[in-house]
Amino acid sequence: GFAQIDHHRAWRQGLPEVVYCAGKTVEQSVAILLRQAQVGSGPLMGTRAPRAVYDHLEGRGYDFEYDDEAHLVVLRRGVPEPQGQVLAVSAGTADGPILREAEVTAELMGAKVERLIDVGVAGLHRLLGHLDTLYAARVIIVAAGMDGALPSVIGGLVDVPVIAIPTSVGYGANFAGVAPLLTMLNSCAAGIGVVNIDNGFGAGYLAGLINRGGCP
Amino acid sequence: GFAQIDHHRAWRQGLPEVVYCAGKTVEQSVAILLRQAQVGSGPLMGTRAPRAVYDHLEGRGYDFEYDDEAHLVVLRRGVPEPQGQVLAVSAGTADGPILREAEVTAELMGAKVERLIDVGVAGLHRLLGHLDTLYAARVIIVAAGMDGALPSVIGGLVDVPVIAIPTSVGYGANFAGVAPLLTMLNSCAAGIGVVNIDNGFGAGYLAGLINRGGCP
Amino acid sequence: GFAQIDHHRAWRQGLPEVVYCAGKTVEQSVAILLRQAQVGSGPLMGTRAPRAVYDHLEGRGYDFEYDDEAHLVVLRRGVPEPQGQVLAVSAGTADGPILREAEVTAELMGAKVERLIDVGVAGLHRLLGHLDTLYAARVIIVAAGMDGALPSVIGGLVDVPVIAIPTSVGYGANFAGVAPLLTMLNSCAAGIGVVNIDNGFGAGYLAGLINRGGCP
Amino acid sequence: GFAQIDHHRAWRQGLPEVVYCAGKTVEQSVAILLRQAQVGSGPLMGTRAPRAVYDHLEGRGYDFEYDDEAHLVVLRRGVPEPQGQVLAVSAGTADGPILREAEVTAELMGAKVERLIDVGVAGLHRLLGHLDTLYAARVIIVAAGMDGALPSVIGGLVDVPVIAIPTSVGYGANFAGVAPLLTMLNSCAAGIGVVNIDNGFGAGYLAGLINRGGCP
Amino acid sequence: GFAQIDHHRAWRQGLPEVVYCAGKTVEQSVAILLRQAQVGSGPLMGTRAPRAVYDHLEGRGYDFEYDDEAHLVVLRRGVPEPQGQVLAVSAGTADGPILREAEVTAELMGAKVERLIDVGVAGLHRLLGHLDTLYAARVIIVAAGMDGALPSVIGGLVDVPVIAIPTSVGYGANFAGVAPLLTMLNSCAAGIGVVNIDNGFGAGYLAGLINRGGCP
Amino acid sequence: GFAQIDHHRAWRQGLPEVVYCAGKTVEQSVAILLRQAQVGSGPLMGTRAPRAVYDHLEGRGYDFEYDDEAHLVVLRRGVPEPQGQVLAVSAGTADGPILREAEVTAELMGAKVERLIDVGVAGLHRLLGHLDTLYAARVIIVAAGMDGALPSVIGGLVDVPVIAIPTSVGYGANFAGVAPLLTMLNSCAAGIGVVNIDNGFGAGYLAGLINRGGCP
Amino acid sequence: GFAQIDHHRAWRQGLPEVVYCAGKTVEQSVAILLRQAQVGSGPLMGTRAPRAVYDHLEGRGYDFEYDDEAHLVVLRRGVPEPQGQVLAVSAGTADGPILREAEVTAELMGAKVERLIDVGVAGLHRLLGHLDTLYAARVIIVAAGMDGALPSVIGGLVDVPVIAIPTSVGYGANFAGVAPLLTMLNSCAAGIGVVNIDNGFGAGYLAGLINRGGCP
Amino acid sequence: GFAQIDHHRAWRQGLPEVVYCAGKTVEQSVAILLRQAQVGSGPLMGTRAPRAVYDHLEGRGYDFEYDDEAHLVVLRRGVPEPQGQVLAVSAGTADGPILREAEVTAELMGAKVERLIDVGVAGLHRLLGHLDTLYAARVIIVAAGMDGALPSVIGGLVDVPVIAIPTSVGYGANFAGVAPLLTMLNSCAAGIGVVNIDNGFGAGYLAGLINRGGCP
Numbered sequence A, B, C, D, E, F, G, H: 001g002f003a004q005i006d007h008h009r010a011w012r013q014g015l016p017e018v019v020y021c022a023g024k025t026v027e028q029s030v031a032i033l034l035r036q037a038q039v040g041s042g043p044l045m046g047t048r049a050p051r052a053v054y055d056h057l058e059g060r061g062y063d064f065e066y067d068d069e070a071h072l073v074v075l076r077r078g079v080p081e082p083q084g085q086v087l088a089v090s091a092g093t094a095d096g097p098i099l100r101e102a103e104v105t106a107e108l109m110g111a112k113v114e115r116l117i118d119v120g121v122a123g124l125h126r127l128l129g130h131l132d133t134l135y136a137a138r139v140i141i142v143a144a145g146m147d148g149a150l151p152s153v154i155g156g157l158v159d160v161p162v163i164a165i166p167t168s169v170g171y172g173a174n175f176a177g178v179a180p181l182l183t184m185l186n187s188c189a190a191g192i193g194v195v196n197i198d199n200g201f202g203a204g205y206l207a208g209l210i211n212r213g214g215c216p
């Protein structure tokens, strides 16, 4: 029977439940998040949520927080003690919201998360001044728009997995993130896994799995 | 100074040296591989190598092997005892050579590698009959062409990292692997990192890092 | 002469007249629908219609209904007794409006329509728990955005025609439905016909033809 | 358990087994086809097979035929009495091989198949001279390259399902079949399901399902 | 010297001056049109002009008209007696504004213009009922969105030049007019010249040249 | 009835019959051309024909010629006295074969054809030294690859129709003619009709219609 | 150490600091510009800045100016005496804002800048009347949308570097600047460097480097 | 008159004549090169020339050389004393032939050329070990395939013009150079001009102009 699968789902309960709020009404997002809060005991997150979602969740009995930069509604509940080391890196400040989404996701999965921001390759000294931080990580998330060159440089410096997030930051022949996406898929450095454009959640989730999964 | 970087490179010596033989003459490939065999003591691999490369390497003092399916020249030297569990999965038999490239790469990085082939989603029972194998893996590599749907299904069944390789298997609106690439980037399941079309080496390398890196 | 064609058109009168309201003013849509209501005796439908179209149609002598989910104005008139079995399936809740457009279209063509929603491949147990429903259908409509993998899985389970609708649900390298469109065109499963992105009407119409046409 | 699925596969035995020979060696194709011939009792087909596959199959105890136009190896065994009516239409002679692949597939599924060839829209009288043939069909397959306009015209004349196959016939801004693919997806006529570029097998299979499936 | 060119410009004075108002402020459009009205004596046109442009031109001493459908400001001045026969055809009513832009342009160049609207190929009898009108034309403009199939059908019926305008009418895999553009470039019928998507002006101008130019 | 259409086809007999030999065997091309030679009395042409087609046609009773540059088999029979003036212009010598296909097509339709070659915009003096030739034409065909800028410059100098042929001459971001195709569709000059990439026949046909059609 | 790089950065201080204000709040832009004004002594620029940024900067102790055409906030401080000759050319008036961004950037880098506007290739006499201006430049910036043909023509007339800026001016198959981008990359004239669509800053910066860099 | 232009062409005689031999027969290439050798006195080059072109040129009275790496036929005649400093950089060895084409072109224009090869960003120490070489250049040419990230890194280190050449080195989602082309157009570093994919000649020519042009 499919009990195997049910069992599997149970085993997975340490992972956060996530609601993608874009394209849902505030009412729908609130209802889903409240129901999840009631039936579960682990962490919760709503991504791409307008502040109104948070406003409606306040005073309903759960300690939701709102992250203004990444537009996240978060309930930090049942999160294990932070362990390992996920490093979250951005090429420019405009990549911040997407990187933040990745960071919070990884944190909810029990990762200790460091950040290194605005270290794009056009000013290499910014990155090279933090080699120790790079070398300390167990997995590195890199968000970059424009030319998307940063994961190639970082991938060549470290020997831990790099999760690359192309962001839609750019204009003209950037095509809303296609340019950095192709750069990352074609990276000369090995050890890089790519997620969809602007998919901070996906990158944080994968980094979280890598960070914890390897240490049974 | 850049000693940090040199130090880093030294620290990295457990990783295999890899020569991409496509677009090199047989002579060039042979020369580079022999030189690497002489200066190093670790494993070596030449990818997309015609058999002639192997023929020229025989009797030169090193135990090179040739993999007919994946067109690999391999020197299994200084490879650590296999540990962990990398599972290599293909949707169809035509994805075999690319998956094999990934497997050998992971093996050279010290991974124990299992395989599960021809389990594409159009015949779901083939996959569902091997749930135990899926659940036993620490990281899963999935190669698929055509619709590229297999990583989405596997990603929904497990909670370990999935490395997805789109292959150029298909025709018409497949666009030599673009269709499965987009499928994998847009996967509904979380925890999936994507590499370039037909990049078996890159997937095996990333899986190898994840398999060993997490267990200090 | 062209009487052959006229004859043909007459024979076709059991099919619904459909007005595509997007890009028409409310006045235009209302006028066309009222005129059709007057000259014909069969079912009518306005797709992608703002509620204002319905508001103007109320109290004009016809029993128009409004479907809030799919933004349809519908006149269920002269619809034959439901027969056969069309199954309408969605991968996610966001595919709902497009699927609903397909369902209503099929219903107006005389089909009995069942639905199975939110059964995307990332949580396979949701689909596999309803195999009986799948096996009972004479034709299956599947709407999916994101990776568009659901028709491949369903097509591998059944041996009736599957009509696949790629939806524009997704972001980044989804390209407003191109990703699932390519997935569906490249499906490993046979027996799948694809319609345009978000073309719920076209899928419902084709399913309606298949459902009734085969049983003379 | 998955017995439901096994049961389902058994129920499906009336359908032909099909081997896609492109990208397989002659030896591989021959071996697979022979094995299928031994274990089953239904019809068999190898698509995109060089004549050498047929040559190796001769004198092995099965009545394989070879279709020179479509490069098919076919074993017409256990095919039910032809019933219903599938009409196979091509816009130009160059679409012939793809259409033929569709026809044979449908025949192996028990369909009676008629054909109407070289009736592209640039010479409309060729099509309009055969309206009776069009009206007699239960399902129509239309293969067209170049502008791919034929399914739109046929779809407007009939009220049975139309399966449209874009072919890679054309040059320049045809992009190997992308132009007719887009034309067909955007058809102004309803009731059209599209398959992948040059996917004659897929169209024939879908037409076969529609032709037989509707009449339990 | 460049007198040759100046001479040429003078010789060209029968052609209308045209201002593309999209992307200009109302003030800029009005100023340019008034200045042209003052210095010249021939016809004038502002395309894609909001009504406010017309409002500001009223009472300034010139008989400007406004075309609500095509958003044109027109000054019919010094237009020669209509001659020849330009036929303007649309596939659907939504192509109307673009076709209208073409018609007015041709009229200002001295063409007699007829129109045949909403005769798309999905209802072929609509077109075939007007063969006489088709045969009477010296040049035919055809505007079509969606599948863009109409020029192929018309081009096969007549032996005068056909100017095809792809319109951005459609959705999904229409890509804002790319689908009909490709259809028209790949037309099986000969004698078709294509202009940019939605370029009614360009089509009308070319038709105007053909209509008058051939009869010195 | 459709006699109207038959009548129409008869009326059209002054136009050349054209066989597209690419993708046909030599035998097929020869057979079709001979049959056309027997049943008709007008001009004939085979495009993209290998010399072998011509070799098989020699000594069969018809005065076929072979054009080595454009790979044309031509039978100049029943061609009216050349009239009007078609000017055929190329940007570079590599555009020659395509331009030649256009020239011969126009000639077979009764046009007097002049040519001006290798006058691309990167050496403007080449074009500006021939303004008289430009001004003498009734219709101008312009073939250009690379940047495809020549029709824009010529279109600004003349006031007769310009038929623009993008050629597949170029490399890199030329995309086999897509770059000049887009340039021509976006031309700043009015009065330009575009045909498919490398479609010399289509351009010559359209120019032939314009050259003769306007003078009843 | 990385002192080499620091040294390098110091050496570069003559170049303007530039803030890309699109996608920043007015407050953020103002804060960054003010801080830069305080810590540095050279020129400053904010690109794509709404007027409100300028309004908030007034009366804060620095002589900021606002450029209404290009939406620039500029502080002309510490700019060296203009030298050399940069010529800024536009094809149409709509390219003005992008060209202006390039001009101001070059000026802040110490260049003397001339301009030649609205000299697109569809009216060649406009350009040819200014050959002296063209020949006087040391480097030429050319901004063009639509067909993007102007750099090809200018590149063929001069033997100084040409910096080509494709602008997003156009519609339909222009694809927001892709058409002129491809034209420029495929230019038949040599000596042309291309920047991103609408990247006036990048072009001005490169022209500034060329204008000054060559004269040590 | 156009004497201005003639004068201009005369003034330009210091620049090399270049023949693009791809798509020309050996005979054509030889004939053109010999004729140019006879009528001129400056340097000559044939790009993408098979060795046979060189073989036919030997013993014809001119000192042609052949470059095996870049497939160039070169006549170094009348080349001024090398001056300035052009630095030619490649990311990988496979970019060598394209870079070589650029180098020779620049040399023929009188530039002193240095080279720095195989310094791609995945091994940053290779580049950072040569900062002095980077800082000594007046203009830098950078050829890179795969991810095309190298110009971004170099552009951030220097303040001289960088000419970026995307090469077609790569596979999968590289799309024959489109990936590095987009990377370079979107570079975060300023001061970068991009040429067409694989256009070594264009880059060398532009670098040659910059190298010499700035120092009158």
Ligand SMILES: Nc1ncnc2c1ncn2[C@@H]1O[C@H](COP(=O)(O)O)[C@@H](O)[C@H]1O
Pocket: A188, A189, A190, B017, B018, B019, B020, B021, B047, B048, B199, B200, B201, B202, H092, H093
């Ligand atoms: N099949 C492959 N796909 C992608 N990258 C590869 C492959 N094989 C080798 N490589 C990479 O290419 C580098 C070798 O490049 P090369 O210097 O050209 O031999 C290796 O260090 C690997 O990172």
Ligand SMILES: Nc1ncnc2c1ncn2[C@@H]1O[C@H](COP(=O)(O)O)[C@@H](O)[C@H]1O
Pocket: B092, B093, B094, C188, C189, C190, D017, D018, D019, D020, D021, D047, D048, D199, D200, D201, D202
């Ligand atoms: N010409 C074809 N086009 C598309 N799919 C095909 C074709 N021929 C066979 N197939 C499918 O490919 C499967 C065989 O794949 P394989 O296991 O590689 O032989 C069959 O079950 C069919 O579903």
Ligand SMILES: Nc1ncnc2c1ncn2[C@@H]1O[C@H](COP(=O)(O)O)[C@@H](O)[C@H]1O
Pocket: D092, D093, E188, E189, E190, F018, F019, F020, F021, F047, F048, F101, F198, F199, F200, F201, F202
């Ligand atoms: N070079 C060409 N490019 C485009 N269309 C052509 C060309 N040569 C012939 N044709 C067209 O193709 C038709 C012949 O197609 P077919 O029946 O395949 O010989 C002719 O009627 C022409 O309209």
Ligand SMILES: Nc1ncnc2c1ncn2[C@@H]1O[C@H](COP(=O)(O)O)[C@@H](O)[C@H]1O
Pocket: F092, F093, G188, G189, G190, H017, H018, H019, H020, H021, H047, H048, H199, H200, H201, H202
């Ligand atoms: N490898 C190359 N890439 C781009 N353009 C080239 C190349 N080689 C030569 N050219 C250009 O092509 C022109 C020669 O074209 P052609 O008249 O066909 O020989 C030269 O004047 C150069 O401007």
Ligand SMILES: [Mg+2]
Pocket: A091, A092, A093, A118
């Ligand atoms: Mg920054």
Ligand SMILES: [Mg+2]
Pocket: B091, B092, B093, B118
């Ligand atoms: Mg298989």
Ligand SMILES: [Mg+2]
Pocket: C091, C092, C093, C118
């Ligand atoms: Mg859901």
Ligand SMILES: [Mg+2]
Pocket: D091, D092, D093, D118
């Ligand atoms: Mg034909």
Ligand SMILES: [Mg+2]
Pocket: E091, E092, E093, E118
């Ligand atoms: Mg209509």
Ligand SMILES: [Mg+2]
Pocket: F091, F092, F093, F118
């Ligand atoms: Mg030339």
Ligand SMILES: [Mg+2]
Pocket: G091, G092, G093, G118
């Ligand atoms: Mg202008």
Ligand SMILES: [Mg+2]
Pocket: H091, H092, H093, H118
């Ligand atoms: Mg290397």
